[in-house]
Amino acid sequence: MYPQDKKTYEKLMDCAEKIFAEKGYDKASVREITAAANVNLASIHYHFGSKENLLQELLNRKLEWLNQQRLIALKTLENKSKNKPLKPSQILEAFFGTLLDMLDEKNYGGEMFLRLLGRSTLEPNCLISSISSGKNNAVTEKFRDALFKALPNVPKNEIVWRFHFMVGATSYAISGSGLNKLFVTAEVSEDKSVSKKLLKKRLMSFLLGGLRSPMNSFLIGNK
Amino acid sequence: MYPQDKKTYEKLMDCAEKIFAEKGYDKASVREITAAANVNLASIHYHFGSKENLLQELLNRKLEWLNQQRLIALKTLENKSKNKPLKPSQILEAFFGTLLDMLDEKNYGGEMFLRLLGRSTLEPNCLISSISSGKNNAVTEKFRDALFKALPNVPKNEIVWRFHFMVGATSYAISGSGLNKLFVTAEVSEDKSVSKKLLKKRLMSFLLGGLRSPMNSFLIGNK
DNA sequence: GTCTATATCATGATAGAC
DNA sequence: GTCTATCATGATATAGAC
Known part of the structure; x- marks a missing residue:
């Protein structure tokens, strides 16, 4: 089944990633993962300690890669526009x-x-570490600061909150299942391939609007 | 422990609601719930069929109540402003x-x-029914149509997508754990009681901005 | 150090007596 | 409707082979 030359650790990571994606964390059993990887049942415990830890490793690996890409993109932007502050749309x-x-x-x-x-982010007391880990926070703060500079007239507090809201909208929009669930009404549907291509444009437009939304006096009054 | 006069069904609903909230669905065991309710282990199976179904019942109960409140609020608005289209902010x-x-x-x-x-919404193949159930869709469509009327110049497709994004931002913002997770940086923190009070104002402002975000030519060009 | 075979323990589900 | 007993499956722990 599986290429024999790979190490057990790598096999488990690969198979777990695929099976988690297909069935979700809960319904993916340790037995199924080890079977697919052609390794012993106990190897997950040996290499990762637990099923949860295995998931952690997967998330961390992805998150680190993603954050690297993000930093590269930000650096590129900053290099291009010497000194001039970036546009919010570029940062997003x-x-x-x-x-x-x-x-x-x-x-x-x-x-x-x-x-x-x-x-x-939804389960309580679970998997927090991968998100609030030092590295991830460092990247988030870099972008937060970039937004501060790009929007000098908006209170920092508000920017942080709106960053938070943007993350939420994006997470939800992206979760494969959510996409087709809420609005399956025929009248407004369009070709699926078109939708997929347009998702990014649409979401970015929405996020930008939210980020730059005028502040009412109440919010400003409370600093 | 638990008041003896309540029926088993009610006891289970109440205890399950509390324990699910505290530990999440997975980590709340049937044994713990039945113990807290002072009922027999098998009663969940008898009254609900399964643990999943119990959760379903809880969600449906809440969702129905919520949607009733929503419809009442919408009706009230429509009665007040006879014929004149509602403002997007009112609908939100x-x-x-x-x-x-x-x-x-x-x-x-x-x-x-x-x-x-x-x-x-995040787990695949799970619990979809409570969300895409007929009643819920009916309410969602009422609000969708209200937004169509309130924003006659925005393509309907875009409104539907933005509605979707708004739901995402709200779900995430609201999930108790998410709130303190992403931005725990000291410099921008404010008194927690203040934050809680302002959350609604802040989120509504963000949503409104996103909903009314100008559309770039690319989106309009693709209808 | 790495992997395997096996044992343990908790969980959700269920059958059948009362 | 409620109870006890039991099952099937899951995650995890350990002992020991290589």
């Missing part, structure tokens, strides 16, 4: 656009990652 | 404001509901 492109591009990845990698990331 | 208030107000509910009801609802 580097942060969320890079994430959205993962959807096109092969091997379910992108979709699984995004779904499981979403799950980890 | 009726739909998302009503949802956000559930956060103040006692007994974890609101938070659990929102978290589990979020989960159900």
